[in-house]
Amino acid sequence: MEPCIRDTALLYFLAEVKKTDGNDYPSASLYQLFVALQGQIRLSDPSVNLLTQPTYAKCRKVLDSVMKKRSAEGLGAASRRRAEPISSLEENILWERAVIGSDNPPKLLDTMVYLNGIHFALRGGKEHRNLRLNKNPQITGPYIDSELHKRYILYKEDISKTNSGGIKDKKYKIVKAYENIEYPDRCIVTLFEKYKRLCPKDEVDAFYFNPLVNYTTDQCFCKVPVGHNILQKTVKRLCTAVGGKRTNHSLRASTATRLYQAGVEEQLICETTGA
Secondary structure (H helix, E strand, C coil): CCHHHHHHHHHHHHHHCCCCCCCCCCHHHHHHHHHHHHHHHHHHCCCCCCCCCHHHHHHHHHHHHHHHHHHHCCCCCCCCCCCCCCCHHHHHHHHHCCCCCCCCHHHHHHHHHHHHHHHHCCCHHHHHHCCCCCCCCCEEEEEEECCCCEEEEEEECCCCCCCCCCCCCCCCCEEEEECCCCCHHHCHHHHHHHHHHHCCCCCCCCCCEEECCCCCCCCCEEEEECCHHHHHHHHHHHHHHCCCCCCCHHHHHHHHHHHHHCCCCHHHHHHHHCC
16 A cells, blocks of 8 residues: 555544444554554555654644543553543642652652652552562662752563553563652652662562551561552552542553643653554
8 A cells, every 4th residue: 555545544544443333442452453553554565653753743743632632631651440640739739738759668668669669650550569679670769860950769670471452562661760850858869769668678579568557767668569459449448638540550540640731742651652
Protein backbone atom coordinates (compact mmCIF):
# COMPACT_ATOMS: atom_id res chain seq x y z
CA MET A 1 0.00 0.00 0.00
CA GLU A 2 1.26 3.49 -0.84
CA PRO A 3 2.23 5.49 2.27
CA CYS A 4 -0.15 8.38 1.47
CA ILE A 5 -3.07 5.95 1.06
CA ARG A 6 -2.13 4.18 4.27
CA ASP A 7 -1.94 7.51 6.11
CA THR A 8 -5.44 8.45 4.94
CA ALA A 9 -6.84 5.02 5.85
CA LEU A 10 -5.33 5.22 9.33
CA LEU A 11 -6.67 8.76 9.72
CA TYR A 12 -10.26 7.61 9.18
CA PHE A 13 -9.75 4.49 11.27
CA LEU A 14 -8.54 6.47 14.30
CA ALA A 15 -11.39 8.94 13.98
CA GLU A 16 -14.13 6.33 13.70
CA VAL A 17 -13.06 3.10 15.43
CA LYS A 18 -15.33 1.92 18.28
CA LYS A 19 -15.39 -0.91 20.76
CA THR A 20 -17.70 -3.86 20.08
CA ASP A 21 -20.30 -2.34 22.40
CA GLY A 22 -20.28 0.87 20.38
CA ASN A 23 -18.46 2.96 22.98
CA ASP A 24 -15.28 4.94 22.37
CA TYR A 25 -11.87 3.56 23.26
CA PRO A 26 -9.96 5.35 26.06
CA SER A 27 -7.00 7.31 24.73
CA ALA A 28 -4.40 4.80 25.97
CA SER A 29 -6.27 1.90 24.36
CA LEU A 30 -6.51 3.83 21.10
CA TYR A 31 -2.77 4.37 21.18
CA GLN A 32 -2.23 0.66 21.78
CA LEU A 33 -4.33 -0.10 18.70
CA PHE A 34 -2.18 2.31 16.72
CA VAL A 35 1.04 0.64 17.87
CA ALA A 36 -0.47 -2.79 17.19
CA LEU A 37 -1.31 -1.72 13.65
CA GLN A 38 2.27 -0.61 13.19
CA GLY A 39 3.45 -4.03 14.36
CA GLN A 40 1.20 -5.73 11.83
CA ILE A 41 2.30 -3.44 8.98
CA ARG A 42 5.97 -3.97 9.78
CA LEU A 43 5.60 -7.71 9.33
CA SER A 44 5.51 -7.01 5.60
CA ASP A 45 7.37 -3.70 5.51
CA PRO A 46 9.91 -3.29 8.37
CA SER A 47 10.83 0.22 7.21
CA VAL A 48 7.47 1.69 8.27
CA ASN A 49 7.41 3.78 11.44
CA LEU A 50 4.02 5.36 12.04
CA LEU A 51 5.30 7.13 15.14
CA THR A 52 8.10 9.16 13.58
CA GLN A 53 7.99 9.30 9.78
CA PRO A 54 6.72 12.57 8.23
CA THR A 55 4.57 10.58 5.80
CA TYR A 56 2.22 9.65 8.65
CA ALA A 57 2.04 13.08 10.30
CA LYS A 58 -1.67 13.51 9.48
CA CYS A 59 -2.76 10.30 11.17
CA ARG A 60 -0.59 11.12 14.20
CA LYS A 61 -2.25 14.54 14.39
CA VAL A 62 -5.68 12.89 14.36
CA LEU A 63 -4.54 10.41 17.00
CA ASP A 64 -3.29 13.25 19.20
CA SER A 65 -6.55 15.18 18.76
CA VAL A 66 -8.78 12.20 19.51
CA MET A 67 -6.72 11.16 22.53
CA LYS A 68 -6.91 14.65 24.03
CA LYS A 69 -10.66 14.76 23.40
CA ARG A 70 -11.15 11.38 25.08
CA SER A 71 -8.99 12.49 27.99
CA ALA A 72 -11.13 15.61 28.43
CA GLU A 73 -14.21 13.39 28.41
CA GLY A 74 -12.79 11.22 31.19
CA LEU A 75 -11.55 8.52 28.82
CA GLY A 76 -7.86 9.32 29.16
CA ALA A 77 -5.00 7.00 29.93
CA ALA A 78 -6.85 5.50 32.85
CA SER A 79 -6.29 1.96 33.98
CA ARG A 80 -8.53 -0.92 33.00
CA ARG A 81 -10.49 -0.30 36.17
CA ARG A 82 -10.94 3.31 35.07
CA ALA A 83 -9.63 4.53 38.38
CA GLU A 84 -9.92 8.25 38.90
CA PRO A 85 -6.58 10.12 38.68
CA ILE A 86 -5.26 12.09 41.64
CA SER A 87 -4.70 15.72 40.71
CA SER A 88 -1.65 17.72 41.76
CA LEU A 89 -3.95 19.84 43.94
CA GLU A 90 -5.29 16.75 45.70
CA GLU A 91 -1.75 15.45 46.18
CA ASN A 92 -0.84 18.75 47.80
CA ILE A 93 -3.70 18.23 50.25
CA LEU A 94 -2.24 14.84 51.18
CA TRP A 95 1.08 16.48 52.00
CA GLU A 96 -0.40 19.47 53.83
CA ARG A 97 -2.67 17.28 55.97
CA ALA A 98 0.31 15.02 56.73
CA VAL A 99 -1.49 12.01 55.27
CA ILE A 100 1.81 11.25 53.56
CA GLY A 101 5.24 12.24 54.82
CA SER A 102 8.15 10.75 56.77
CA ASP A 103 7.29 11.52 60.41
CA ASN A 104 7.08 7.86 61.39
CA PRO A 105 7.66 4.42 59.81
CA PRO A 106 4.02 3.68 58.82
CA LYS A 107 3.69 7.07 57.13
CA LEU A 108 7.05 6.69 55.36
CA LEU A 109 5.94 3.29 54.08
CA ASP A 110 2.67 4.73 52.73
CA THR A 111 4.58 7.58 51.12
CA MET A 112 6.96 5.24 49.31
CA VAL A 113 4.00 3.31 47.90
CA TYR A 114 2.46 6.57 46.74
CA LEU A 115 5.61 8.10 45.26
CA ASN A 116 6.72 4.90 43.53
CA GLY A 117 3.28 4.59 41.96
CA ILE A 118 3.19 8.23 40.81
CA HIS A 119 6.73 8.44 39.48
CA PHE A 120 7.01 4.99 37.94
CA ALA A 121 3.37 4.40 36.93
CA LEU A 122 3.09 1.08 38.71
CA ARG A 123 -0.01 -1.03 38.26
CA GLY A 124 -1.86 -1.90 41.43
CA GLY A 125 -0.79 -3.90 44.46
CA LYS A 126 0.76 -6.83 42.60
CA GLU A 127 3.35 -4.75 40.78
CA HIS A 128 4.24 -3.02 44.05
CA ARG A 129 4.47 -6.39 45.79
CA ASN A 130 6.89 -7.68 43.17
CA LEU A 131 9.40 -4.87 43.76
CA ARG A 132 12.70 -5.72 45.43
CA LEU A 133 14.83 -3.38 47.52
CA ASN A 134 18.07 -5.31 48.03
CA LYS A 135 18.14 -8.38 45.80
CA ASN A 136 18.19 -7.54 42.07
CA PRO A 137 16.41 -4.21 42.74
CA GLN A 138 14.33 -2.49 40.08
CA ILE A 139 14.84 0.90 41.76
CA THR A 140 18.45 2.03 42.09
CA GLY A 141 20.42 5.19 42.76
CA PRO A 142 20.73 8.02 43.46
CA TYR A 143 22.60 9.04 40.34
CA ILE A 144 23.59 12.46 39.04
CA ASP A 145 22.31 13.84 35.74
CA SER A 146 25.39 15.57 34.33
CA GLU A 147 23.32 17.88 32.10
CA LEU A 148 20.61 18.89 34.56
CA HIS A 149 22.90 18.69 37.60
CA LYS A 150 20.14 16.97 39.53
CA ARG A 151 19.96 13.72 41.40
CA TYR A 152 17.58 10.97 40.33
CA ILE A 153 16.69 7.37 41.03
CA LEU A 154 16.15 4.89 38.23
CA TYR A 155 13.36 2.36 37.76
CA LYS A 156 13.91 -0.55 35.37
CA GLU A 157 10.95 -2.80 34.76
CA ASP A 158 11.52 -6.42 35.74
CA ILE A 159 12.68 -8.27 32.61
CA SER A 160 10.91 -11.41 33.83
CA LYS A 161 7.53 -9.73 33.51
CA THR A 162 5.16 -11.61 31.20
CA ASN A 163 4.83 -9.93 27.84
CA SER A 164 1.22 -10.12 26.71
CA GLY A 165 1.49 -7.36 24.18
CA GLY A 166 0.56 -9.54 21.19
CA ILE A 167 1.89 -8.29 17.91
CA LYS A 168 3.19 -5.01 19.27
CA ASP A 169 6.83 -4.71 20.24
CA LYS A 170 7.02 -4.57 24.04
CA LYS A 171 9.77 -2.40 25.47
CA TYR A 172 10.61 -2.71 29.11
CA LYS A 173 10.21 0.71 30.59
CA ILE A 174 13.04 2.66 32.17
CA VAL A 175 12.01 5.76 34.12
CA LYS A 176 14.00 8.42 35.96
CA ALA A 177 12.54 10.17 39.00
CA TYR A 178 14.32 13.46 39.70
CA GLU A 179 14.78 15.14 43.05
CA ASN A 180 12.27 17.75 44.15
CA ILE A 181 14.42 20.80 44.84
CA GLU A 182 11.45 23.08 45.49
CA TYR A 183 9.99 20.79 48.18
CA PRO A 184 12.87 18.72 49.66
CA ASP A 185 10.58 17.10 52.24
CA ARG A 186 8.52 15.66 49.35
CA CYS A 187 11.53 14.50 47.32
CA ILE A 188 11.36 10.89 46.18
CA VAL A 189 15.16 10.67 45.97
CA THR A 190 15.67 11.80 49.56
CA LEU A 191 12.81 9.69 50.90
CA PHE A 192 14.01 6.63 48.99
CA GLU A 193 17.46 7.02 50.56
CA LYS A 194 15.92 7.37 54.02
CA TYR A 195 13.57 4.42 53.56
CA LYS A 196 16.32 2.12 52.28
CA ARG A 197 18.61 3.08 55.16
CA LEU A 198 15.93 2.18 57.71
CA CYS A 199 14.98 -1.16 56.12
CA PRO A 200 16.55 -4.60 56.70
CA LYS A 201 19.85 -5.01 54.89
CA ASP A 202 19.37 -8.73 54.28
CA GLU A 203 18.57 -9.82 50.75
CA VAL A 204 14.89 -10.36 51.50
CA ASP A 205 12.98 -10.61 48.22
CA ALA A 206 10.71 -7.61 48.79
CA PHE A 207 10.65 -3.80 48.77
CA TYR A 208 7.98 -2.90 51.33
CA PHE A 209 8.49 -4.11 54.90
CA ASN A 210 6.23 -3.94 57.94
CA PRO A 211 7.04 -1.10 60.37
CA LEU A 212 8.46 -1.96 63.76
CA VAL A 213 6.45 -0.95 66.81
CA ASN A 214 9.60 -0.29 68.82
CA TYR A 215 11.77 1.29 66.17
CA THR A 216 15.11 3.05 66.48
CA THR A 217 16.84 5.81 64.53
CA ASP A 218 18.66 3.13 62.50
CA GLN A 219 16.03 0.40 62.13
CA CYS A 220 12.34 1.13 61.50
CA PHE A 221 11.18 -1.91 59.55
CA CYS A 222 11.27 -5.64 60.18
CA LYS A 223 12.14 -8.44 57.73
CA VAL A 224 8.49 -9.33 57.11
CA PRO A 225 7.24 -8.03 53.73
CA VAL A 226 3.97 -6.12 53.54
CA GLY A 227 1.21 -8.33 52.16
CA HIS A 228 -0.35 -7.91 48.72
CA ASN A 229 -3.81 -7.10 50.10
CA ILE A 230 -2.47 -4.32 52.32
CA LEU A 231 -0.55 -2.77 49.42
CA GLN A 232 -3.62 -3.06 47.21
CA LYS A 233 -5.67 -0.97 49.64
CA THR A 234 -3.05 1.65 50.49
CA VAL A 235 -4.08 4.38 48.05
CA LYS A 236 -7.79 3.93 48.75
CA ARG A 237 -7.07 4.42 52.45
CA LEU A 238 -4.84 7.46 51.90
CA CYS A 239 -7.21 9.18 49.53
CA THR A 240 -10.22 9.18 51.82
CA ALA A 241 -8.97 12.68 52.62
CA VAL A 242 -9.75 13.88 49.09
CA GLY A 243 -12.68 11.61 48.23
CA GLY A 244 -13.55 9.94 44.94
CA LYS A 245 -12.94 6.46 43.61
CA ARG A 246 -9.24 5.87 44.22
CA THR A 247 -7.19 2.69 44.05
CA ASN A 248 -3.54 1.87 43.45
CA HIS A 249 -4.42 2.00 39.74
CA SER A 250 -5.14 5.70 40.26
CA LEU A 251 -1.40 6.29 40.61
CA ARG A 252 -0.69 5.06 37.09
CA ALA A 253 -3.67 7.00 35.76
CA SER A 254 -2.36 10.10 37.55
CA THR A 255 1.07 9.70 35.95
CA ALA A 256 -0.44 9.54 32.46
CA THR A 257 -2.81 12.45 33.07
CA ARG A 258 -0.06 14.73 34.39
CA LEU A 259 2.20 13.90 31.45
CA TYR A 260 -0.65 14.75 29.04
CA GLN A 261 -1.23 18.05 30.79
CA ALA A 262 2.49 18.82 30.57
CA GLY A 263 2.38 18.35 26.80
CA VAL A 264 4.52 15.20 26.72
CA GLU A 265 4.29 13.21 23.48
CA GLU A 266 1.99 10.19 23.51
CA GLN A 267 4.79 7.77 22.63
CA LEU A 268 6.83 8.81 25.66
CA ILE A 269 3.74 8.64 27.89
CA CYS A 270 3.06 5.07 26.83
CA GLU A 271 6.71 4.16 27.34
CA THR A 272 6.59 5.61 30.84
CA THR A 273 3.29 4.01 31.84
CA GLY A 274 3.93 0.74 30.03
CA ALA A 275 0.68 1.11 28.07
